[in-house]
Amino acid sequence: MNENAKKLLKFSIPAILENVLQTTVGFVDAFLIAKISLLAVSAVSMANGVLAVYQAVCIALAVAVSTIISNYLGAKDMKTVSSKSAASLKLSLILGIILGLFSIFLAKPIFQLMGASGEVLEATLPFFQIVAGASILMILLSVFGGLVRSTGDSRSPLYINLVVNILNFLFDLVLIFGLLGFPKLGIVGSAIGTCLARLIGVIFLFLRVQRTPARIKKEYLFGKTPMKDLVFRAIPIMGERLTMRMGDLVIFAIIIAYGSQVFAGNSIGETITAYNYLAGMGMATGVAIMVAREYGQKNIADIKSITKAGHIISGILSTIIGGVIFFAGPYITGLFTTDAVAAQAAMVVLLVSFISEPIVSGVLIYTASLQAMGDAKTPFIATSIGMWIIRIALAYVLGTVFNMQILGVWLATLIDNVFRFIVLKIVYSKKVNTQ
Numbered sequence: 001m002n003e004n005a006k007k008l009l010k011f012s013i014p015a016i017l018e019n020v021l022q023t024t025v026g027f028v029d030a031f032l033i034a035k036i037s038l039l040a041v042s043a044v045s046m047a048n049g050v051l052a053v054y055q056a057v058c059i060a061l062a063v064a065v066s067t068i069i070s071n072y073l074g075a076k077d078m079k080t081v082s083s084k085s086a087a088s089l090k091l092s093l094i095l096g097i098i099l100g101l102f103s104i105f106l107a108k109p110i111f112q113l114m115g116a117s118g119e120v121l122e123a124t125l126p127f128f129q130i131v132a133g134a135s136i137l138m139i140l141l142s143v144f145g146g147l148v149r150s151t152g153d154s155r156s157p158l159y160i161n162l163v164v165n166i167l168n169f170l171f172d173l174v175l176i177f178g179l180l181g182f183p184k185l186g187i188v189g190s191a192i193g194t195c196l197a198r199l200i201g202v203i204f205l206f207l208r209v210q211r212t213p214a215r216i217k218k219e220y221l222f223g224k225t226p227m228k229d230l231v232f233r234a235i236p237i238m239g240e241r242l243t244m245r246m247g248d249l250v251i252f253a254i255i256i257a258y259g260s261q262v263f264a265g266n267s268i269g270e271t272i273t274a275y276n277y278l279a280g281m282g283m284a285t286g287v288a289i290m291v292a293r294e295y296g297q298k299n300i301a302d303i304k305s306i307t308k309a310g311h312i313i314s315g316i317l318s319t320i321i322g323g324v325i326f327f328a329g330p331y332i333t334g335l336f337t338t339d340a341v342a343a344q345a346a347m348v349v350l351l352v353s354f355i356s357e358p359i360v361s362g363v364l365i366y367t368a369s370l371q372a373m374g375d376a377k378t379p380f381i382a383t384s385i386g387m388w389i390i391r392i393a394l395a396y397v398l399g400t401v402f403n404m405q406i407l408g409v410w411l412a413t414l415i416d417n418v419f420r421f422i423v424l425k426i427v428y429s430k431k432v433n434t435q
Helices: 003-034 037-072 080-115 118-133 135-150 155-177 187-209 228-256 258-298 298-326 327-338 342-371 377-401 408-435
Strands: none
Touching: 003 037, 003 187, 003 228, 003 258, 003 298, 003 327, 037 080, 037 118, 037 187, 037 228, 037 342, 080 118, 080 135, 080 155, 080 228, 118 187, 135 155, 135 187, 135 258, 135 298, 135 377, 155 187, 187 377, 228 258, 228 377, 228 408, 258 342, 258 408, 298 327, 298 342, 298 408, 327 342, 342 377, 342 408, 377 408
């Protein structure tokens, strides 16, 4: 293992563990909600489909911030680092307020357009309006975490998220089931618990940011700080992620037509397979920041080495995890439901996810590397074509027209990932070989 691979692992392992913590809390939340009813599972899944769009905005802004800060840290331009840190906070506050107001006042028509009605709509709205109404917490949590990681500290976000996730679980447990004298609030309790835990996480991360080279200084926060390059870097990254998430909403609409049991099974399968992608996502975080620093110094050989190591390591880890989860699938799905139709749908998700892991890892790593080098347009274009022309069209044809249902939808997802991997790999190779 070469030196860059060792550095990448050292930086990425805390990010992977942080993802594991967050996913585990999501897994436990889903398990707790499943104990309420399948209706509750469908309602939270519907809300999370839209919240994933918001999360895409958060992640995109965090990636833009961390890569730009890393570029300037690599160039040792500390004045600009401070300026961009302050600009990132301003931009986060603006986006948070806009998304929060949008969520509170337009929630009902959004879910009606997605096909929700009756009991599912009634259960979805309060959960969504609470969590999405506090979007500013979601954004600040991502951006402050990105600022800390860009300075080379990937452990502090891990420790802080450990505290946040433990609190999230405890708050949810108490508020969902009405323990310790609190009222039994069901899925609304889960929403409140999530927001309280995020608020604590934002406070802790802000205090940590202020002890790094990326600290936010008053003179930049209350003075004029250009946000143009942050916005221009973030827009195509947001476009790429929003294209994915908006496409997922269309896929949700296709799946929900197969019945609430299949939809719930798909939701359970996606909750379980979230673990499959954690290695790739964590390695992509490390690749993005390390490549951004090396690109700031124009070290192309190191960029190639880091990107290659990221793909190989994440591909191996993700495939192993996916295999273990698939073969243990009947036991894991049994924790969520005894419904045979829902369990079968969940197993389809587990199978296709397992098969896809080496390809998905490549998509994550090459996307991170290109974005770190300032090319956010290629991932956006590849995702737009892959999602809207390949995945959605094939999902409808295979799933609905040929009546393959959930299997057809997930085969379409696999084909989309293969397409995007090929495009990203070709463009990445051309970029690094012409520097």
